[in-house]
Amino acid sequence: MRESDFVSGFARGLKVIEAFGEARPKLTIAEAAKLTDLDRATVRRCLLTLADLGYADYDGKFFTLTPKVLRLGHAYLSATPLPLMIQPYLDQLSERAGQSASASVLDGTEVVYIARASQKRVMSINLSPGSRLPAYCASMGRVLLAALPETEARGVLDRSELRANTPLTKTDRDVLMDELRHVRSEGYAIIDQELELGLCSIAVPVENDRGRVVAAINIGAPAAHVPAAEMAARYLPLLKDTQKALRLVLR
Amino acid sequence: MRESDFVSGFARGLKVIEAFGEARPKLTIAEAAKLTDLDRATVRRCLLTLADLGYADYDGKFFTLTPKVLRLGHAYLSATPLPLMIQPYLDQLSERAGQSASASVLDGTEVVYIARASQKRVMSINLSPGSRLPAYCASMGRVLLAALPETEARGVLDRSELRANTPLTKTDRDVLMDELRHVRSEGYAIIDQELELGLCSIAVPVENDRGRVVAAINIGAPAAHVPAAEMAARYLPLLKDTQKALRLVLR
DNA sequence: GACATTTGTTCGTATATCGCACATAATGGG
DNA sequence: CCCATTATGTGCGATATACGAACAAATGTC
Numbered sequence: 001m002r003e004s005d006f007v008s009g010f011a012r013g014l015k016v017i018e019a020f021g022e023a024r025p026k027l028t029i030a031e032a033a034k035l036t037d038l039d040r041a042t043v044r045r046c047l048l049t050l051a052d053l054g055y056a057d058y059d060g061k062f063f064t065l066t067p068k069v070l071r072l073g074h075a076y077l078s079a080t081p082l083p084l085m086i087q088p089y090l091d092q093l094s095e096r097a098g099q100s101a102s103a104s105v106l107d108g109t110e111v112v113y114i115a116r117a118s119q120k121r122v123m124s125i126n127l128s129p130g131s132r133l134p135a136y137c138a139s140m141g142r143v144l145l146a147a148l149p150e151t152e153a154r155g156v157l158d159r160s161e162l163r164a165n166t167p168l169t170k171t172d173r174d175v176l177m178d179e180l181r182h183v184r185s186e187g188y189a190i191i192d193q194e195l196e197l198g199l200c201s202i203a204v205p206v207e208n209d210r211g212r213v214v215a216a217i218n219i220g221a222p223a224a225h226v227p228a229a230e231m232a233a234r235y236l237p238l239l240k241d242t243q244k245a246l247r248l249v250l251r
Numbered sequence: 252m253r254e255s256d257f258v259s260g261f262a263r264g265l266k267v268i269e270a271f272g273e274a275r276p277k278l279t280i281a282e283a284a285k286l287t288d289l290d291r292a293t294v295r296r297c298l299l300t301l302a303d304l305g306y307a308d309y310d311g312k313f314f315t316l317t318p319k320v321l322r323l324g325h326a327y328l329s330a331t332p333l334p335l336m337i338q339p340y341l342d343q344l345s346e347r348a349g350q351s352a353s354a355s356v357l358d359g360t361e362v363v364y365i366a367r368a369s370q371k372r373v374m375s376i377n378l379s380p381g382s383r384l385p386a387y388c389a390s391m392g393r394v395l396l397a398a399l400p401e402t403e404a405r406g407v408l409d410r411s412e413l414r415a416n417t418p419l420t421k422t423d424r425d426v427l428m429d430e431l432r433h434v435r436s437e438g439y440a441i442i443d444q445e446l447e448l449g450l451c452s453i454a455v456p457v458e459n460d461r462g463r464v465v466a467a468i469n470i471g472a473p474a475a476h477v478p479a480a481e482m483a484a485r486y487l488p489l490l491k492d493t494q495k496a497l498r499l500v501l502r
Numbered sequence: 503g504a505c506a507t508t509t510g511t512t513c514g515t516a517t518a519t520c521g522c523a524c525a526t527a528a529t530g531g532g
Numbered sequence: 533c534c535c536a537t538t539a540t541g542t543g544c545g546a547t548a549t550a551c552g553a554a555c556a557a558a559t560g561t562c
Binding site for chain 2: 005006007008009010011012013014017018019020021022024025026044045046048049050052053054055064065066067068069070071072073074075076077078079080081083087091105107108112114115117118128129130131132
Binding site for chain 1: 538539540541542548549550
């Protein structure tokens with residue numbers, strides 16, 4: 001691609017949108033400029049553009065995103081067959097398991113939730129389509145990383161900031177690579193409170209009809225209710241059923 | 252705002268993202284150009300920019316969005332406390348009712364889903380955060396419009412294209428204004444197959460602790476299973492409970 | 503297989519945008 | 533209340549981008 005085929009104004013604008021998030025519901029021009037590392041004048045123009053288009057509100061001091069930005073994510077969710085296809089299977093899976101079930105894909109070092117069927121809420125973390133978790137300590141992340149060639153998986157881990165979210169979190173890259181090999185041979189991954197104390201999850205890859213891994217699905221359960229050791233016995237058959245059904249319908 | 256404070260390259264790019272959707276998972280440059288009414292060369296630059304940033308894939312012919320675009324919508328969902336706060340209540344509501352429950356806010360003439368807890372799939376329409384429905388014929392839309400000053404509500408209706416989605420759809424603006432007054436006095440709205448044949452729904456407003464309406468929640472059910480006349484008796488108490496709980500936690 | 507049509511790509515130029523520097527306005531501590 | 537600090541707004545030259553047209557490549561039609 002030639003350099004002139006790149007619209008930097010567009011790229012800058014997207015960066016500004018992403019500056020909003022978690023702990024930053026409202027931003028001033030200067031804050032957004034710092035977060036995006038762009039010139040204040042540029043950020044200002046982007047924010048005013050967003051406001052003009054109805055993607056943001058401006059009270060003279062703070063900018064806040066409006067629900068209209070959901071159109072952008074929705075463009076993906078409704079345009080991509082995957083979330084649409086998976087959702088009903090996820091609903092059924094969640095119901096049969098009596099626990100929350102989710103589906104995700106890998107994006108860089110993170111897993112991105114593309115669909116979710118939640119049972120009662122057990123996690124402190126709120127998850128919805130678009131939510132992201134670090135891949136290295138999530139069950140679906142392990143499964144998706146295991147599906148990559150070793151060198152690529154290693155690359156992702158190298159780029160990941162390996163934090164010990166709990167005392168149980170595995171943070172050694174070599175240990176994690178061993179774990180991925182284990183996941184690959186077993187066909188599923190179990191996370192025992194590595195992300196959050198009290199939470200276990202089990203995931204399997206979702207393959208299309210050509211055997212390519214296109215996503216992962218998981219079931220999460222409170223450790224108090226379902227010890228990690230029991231996760232496989234209780235939920236693996238259900239997950240495998242869903243996996244099998246999906247393989248037949250995903251092209 | 253001065254004209255020079257508008258980044259048209261950014262605006263064009265966003266338009267290109269929104270060109271993807273429902274029936275358009277993959278677009279060629281020419282298709283996207285037609286849909287956005289932009290020059291082919293311009294669209295091409297936007298799409299190549301998206302691909303370069305990882306928001307899109309390009310196989311030489313078709314462009315498809317990647318899960319990375321979910322970051323954009325997620326910037327709103329995670330930046331805005333509302334969806335996060337509501338989700339667990341919605342999950343509980345859905346479970347108790349045994350039907351899908353949703354939350355939405357008003358954006359122009361449409362309601363935008365900000366959270367959803369789906370039970371088995373009963374609707375032909377696929378709904379997820381970011382999905383939009385015309386406000387005039389949706390239960391949450393009625394409730395949200397009823398919360399506006401009369402003149403504003405009327406303004407929204409004037410700007411709405413009132414289509415008769417089914418024989419039961421109310422499309423007369425005066426009839427709708429009467430309906431809004433009724434909704435306001437009763438504190439809930441029921442839609443009997445006005446959006447889609449076979450689908451009923453009931454909604455109540457969600458107020459914060461200062462009594463301001465900040466969203467709406469609803470329960471949808473198949474008309475065959477739950478006639479419109481029974482909606483209130485079956486689900487209004489549950490909705491009112493949730494409404495009351497939310498009023499206490501929303502600031 | 504030749505022709506018509508559509509689609510993708512390149513290029514020159516008019517125009518819009520960027521980033522800087524400066525002006526102005528708000529904020530906050532002493 | 534003043535001054536230091538930080539944030540916002542604006543004019544301008546250098547630079548990047550959009551447009552339209554022309555060309556190249558692919559696709560579809562007969």
